[in-house]
Amino acid sequence: MAQRKKKIIIVGGGLAGLSAAMKICESDQAEVTLVAYQSLKRSHSVCAQGGINAAIDSKGEGDSPDNHFYDTIKGGDFLAEQPLVRDMCYKAPAIIHLMDRMGVAFNRTPEGHLAFRRFGGTLYSRTAFSGATTGQQLVYSLDEQIRKYEHDGLVQKMVWHEYLGAVLDSKGVCRGAIIHDLRTNEIFTLAGDAVILATGGPSQVYAGSTASTVNTGAAATMAYMQGAKYANGEFIQIHPTAIPGRDKLRLMSESARGEGGRIWVPKREGDTRDPLKIPEMERYYFLEEKYPLFGNLVPRDVASREIYDVVYNQNLGIGGQSMVYLDLTHKSKEFLQDRLGGILDIYKKFTGDDPKLTPMKIFPAVHYSMGGLWTDYETDSAGMIEPKSPRNQMTSIQGLYAAGEADCHYHGANRLGANSLLSCIYTGLMMGPGVLSYAAQVSKSTEDVPSSVFDDAKSYWTGRFKSISQLNGRENPYKLHRDLGEMMMANVLIVRDNKTLEKAFNSISDFETRFKDVKCVDSNDWANPTPSFINQLYCMIQLSKIITKGALMRDEFRGAHYKPEFDLKQPSDFDPHEYIHYQEQKNFGEVKDDAFPKSHLDYMKRFEANNNKWLKTSIAQFEDNQPNITYADVNTSLMIPRPRKYD
Amino acid sequence: MSQKTIKLKIKRQDNPRSKPYWQEFEIPYQPLSNVISCLQDIQKSPATANELGVNPVIWDCSCLEEVCGSCTMIINGRVRQACTALVDQIESPIVLEPMSKFPVVRDLMVDRNRMFRALKKVKAWVDIDGSQDLGEGPIMADSVRATRYTLSECMTCGCCLEACPQYTKDNSFLGAAAFSQVRLFNLHPTGAMHADERLEEVMGKGGIADCGNAQACVEACPKNIPLTDSIADISRQTSLKLLKDLLLK
Known part of the structure; x- marks a missing residue:
């Protein structure tokens, strides 16, 4: 008898979910059910604009996957898991070629090869791009491949369905998923040999973000509440350039700076002149002045902090408001239309101003979560990723996997631009063979799991949604969400201090109290999103605790987590290579007192002591309704952690 | 003193079978x-001009920056x-109505599944041999890429x-x-290998x-996709195919 095909449930129709689905489908060993909150082609991956990184070195600049690895690790302030990042950077060129073969309309050179541009945190042209909607184009091409598999009967799509949680058996092994039909409001279980969460990030926890409305982080949080570890939650990327707005802060891609965009403010406080009438002499190009080497293309954490400093500490925001200029007017209209047309049109549509004619007004916004569900991996004897290991991308719940923004290992304390599309596709593809080997060897197949396991899960969730729909308090859930998001904006953002964080953490219990008084404001029993939203809001409250407590406990300054109190104050003439020499000398015995300038040696000792204490992945586990945070070592076996410097 | 306000008139429907x-x-004010923030404000305090405690208005949305296509409606x-x-x-x-060519799910939310079925019917994908590393993709002139990119911005x-x-x-x-x-897939060097299969799908009924x-x-497309050019081009491709099929029979 032919062996039964394995059943894999993939939650999420963005890049990570679609990549995993494609990889698993083509093995022909499993049937895939793709669960998505909305129609495919609508996921948040479409919002990524600027590009995807791969060290193909088409310009002969001497770039290599090792350089890509170095930039990514350094950009992430050494908190990323090195074997995984190395593998990702080595696989990146093949991923770009694959996407190209699938028909992504990547911009080309005159000879018809792939064109590349520069992005932040690197000195190489490493970013392949498809106009200014690269994420959209990548999602579409993967969606098309999945449509082919759907046509061939290998994928069943379940759109307009929400994942509520994992079905866990008596040993805590994931045996399937609880699914909520967003139209009929029916709740049912799906049996699966493995479940993949490719459910994106949690930026809706903040009121001012570039996130899509669906990015509540609820699925990952539910996994956390079911026992999965949530790692590095406090590392939230603030993108330096977003367009102010009421319903959301729309991203202005880093590619605007990659193509020559310059950030500046008028030198005079409160200057209200038309920006085009302000002479060069009276403009302050603060990134270019402070970081002559990387200029406007410093990594995002650095750029956001500098903008914040210029606006709030130096009071130089445009016309006294919290905005700075992002200026492309020195470039020709034809060049801009070709290279950045899509995003410049968006700016014009939402503000009425044409960026080809007048500088854009921008400000930082919450953008990405470096942290997410902790996932495992396995290396072979040479330290390379074991491609078929069932451990790859598995969360701490057996049989439950995570990929894409929902995972945690690829970006450390700060993500580089154009690395997120890469990590989403990489994780999706990389995990495929491992998920299949897990499904092949899982001790009991789903048919042998007692039906009570599924029945219990279903009755729990049916009961929970019934009680949610009967909530009749005084709090409007949408308003409560906004208030929570504003609290997080005010207290857990770019510049962090313990007093404020402690106050913020305590205030979350007020939100929990208010949550108990929520009213389910929609009484319809058909296509009613409010009960779901209330459940997601509950998850977002839990998430805000993970983020805030993680931030409170981490007493250091690393990447996007900036606590001025713990800034190690790098001497301005310090060279990071000194630290490598210092480490080498240490390994050979002792460091002579006169080997380095004293201020440098003192700094390096501070740096080393800080790393010994804090170069750790923070791990949150759900205990007694609170995140219990512990710290785990980071694999830094491939590159010695060293101070970052971009000037 | 009267505060400046925004007035909206919204066509509602509780489910696919009920009356709007x-x-x-x-x-x-x-x-x-934008219309989204208005609908969000209504969510936060759902009441009409003369009735308290109505159900919030339901609509479809995701990216809020016109790349996902979700929040399409008649404004x-x-x-x-x-x-x-x-x-x-x-x-x-501001008068809001659901799209009229698709079944209403609820209020301003419609079911556009027919569009996705159409994509499946016309085989809107490039057939590849698999995701293994097979080296570089085909060389392509940037002008062809530019035409394809414009077509590929369609957000359904x-x-x-x-x-x-x-x-x-x-x-x-x-x-x-x-x-x-x-047209998008027939323009791709690899996609062109299966051009006839796609043309066959658009030569029958519908x-x-x-x-x-x-x-x-073409007037209605928010992404300025040259849809009438595409229609002319596909008409030409199907006519040529008809002729070829006739001659080679």
């Missing part, structure tokens, strides 16, 4: 408002995305079909979006020959 009805809303008589409908730029009261929003007089709820017309996708050439699609 109208409700009017009035919310405080705030700068930078003041014109089909468009709600996110780019800025309050300061449109007439008041349905504006072109809403505007099309030929596309109705009870026929099987594929519509401009799907024809344009055939296919390209049913286009009445009203040219309303």
Whole structure:
């Protein structure tokens, strides 16, 4: 008898979910059910604009996957898991070629090869791009491949369905998923040999973000509440350039700076002149002045902090408001239309101003979560990723996997631009063979799991949604969400201090109290999103605790987590290579007192002591309704952690 | 002193089988408002101009920056995305209706599954041998890439079909979006290897020959996709194929 095909449930129709689905489908060993909150082609991956990184070195600049690895690790302030990042950077060129073969309309050179541009945190042209909607184009091409598999009967799509949680058996092994039909409001279980969460990030926890409305982080949080570890939650990327707005802060891609965009403010406080009438002499190009080497293309954490400093500490925001200029007017209209047309049109549509004619007004916004569900991996004897290991991308719940923004290992304390599309596709593809080997060897197949396991899960969730729909308090859930998001904006953002964080953490219990008084404001029993939203809001409250407590406990300054109190104050003439020499000398015995300038040696000792204490992945586990945070070592076996410097 | 407000008139429908009805809303004016932020304000305090405690208005949305296509609806008589409908730029009261060419799910939310089925029918994908590393993709002139990119920006929003007089709820017309996708994939060097299969799918009932050439699609497309060029091109490709099939029989 032919062996039964394995059943894999993939939650999420963005890049990570679609990549995993494609990889698993083509093995022909499993049937895939793709669960998505909305129609495919609508996921948040479409919002990524600027590009995807791969060290193909088409310009002969001497770039290599090792350089890509170095930039990514350094950009992430050494908190990323090195074997995984190395593998990702080595696989990146093949991923770009694959996407190209699938028909992504990547911009080309005159000879018809792939064109590349520069992005932040690197000195190489490493970013392949498809106009200014690269994420959209990548999602579409993967969606098309999945449509082919759907046509061939290998994928069943379940759109307009929400994942509520994992079905866990008596040993805590994931045996399937609880699914909520967003139209009929029916709740049912799906049996699966493995479940993949490719459910994106949690930026809706903040009121001012570039996130899509669906990015509540609820699925990952539910996994956390079911026992999965949530790692590095406090590392939230603030993108330096977003367009102010009421319903959301729309991203202005880093590619605007990659193509020559310059950030500046008028030198005079409160200057209200038309920006085009302000002479060069009276403009302050603060990134270019402070970081002559990387200029406007410093990594995002650095750029956001500098903008914040210029606006709030130096009071130089445009016309006294919290905005700075992002200026492309020195470039020709034809060049801009070709290279950045899509995003410049968006700016014009939402503000009425044409960026080809007048500088854009921008400000930082919450953008990405470096942290997410902790996932495992396995290396072979040479330290390379074991491609078929069932451990790859598995969360701490057996049989439950995570990929894409929902995972945690690829970006450390700060993500580089154009690395997120890469990590989403990489994780999706990389995990495929491992998920299949897990499904092949899982001790009991789903048919042998007692039906009570599924029945219990279903009755729990049916009961929970019934009680949610009967909530009749005084709090409007949408308003409560906004208030929570504003609290997080005010207290857990770019510049962090313990007093404020402690106050913020305590205030979350007020939100929990208010949550108990929520009213389910929609009484319809058909296509009613409010009960779901209330459940997601509950998850977002839990998430805000993970983020805030993680931030409170981490007493250091690393990447996007900036606590001025713990800034190690790098001497301005310090060279990071000194630290490598210092480490080498240490390994050979002792460091002579006169080997380095004293201020440098003192700094390096501070740096080393800080790393010994804090170069750790923070791990949150759900205990007694609170995140219990512990710290785990980071694999830094491939590159010695060293101070970052971009000037 | 009267506060400046935004007035909205919204066509509502509780489920696919029930009758639509109208409700009017009035919310405080705030700068930078768009139709989405108005609907969000209604969510936060769902009440009409003269009735407290109504159900919030339901609509479809995701990215809010006009790349996902979700929030398409009819605003003041014109089909468009709600996110780019800025309050300061449109007439008041703002009249919102669901798209009329697709079944209403609830209120302003419609079911556009027919569009995705059409993409499946016309085989809107490039056939590849697999995701293993097979080296570089085909060399392509940037001008071809540019044409393909423009076509590939289609976000399956349905504006072109809403505007099309030929596309109705009870026929099987594929519509401009799907024809344009055939052109997109037939333009790709690898996709072209299966061009005939796609053309066959648009040559039957509901296919390209049913286009009445009203040219309303191209006017309605928020991404300025040259849909009428695509229709002309696919007409030409299918005519050539007919001729070829006839001669080679």
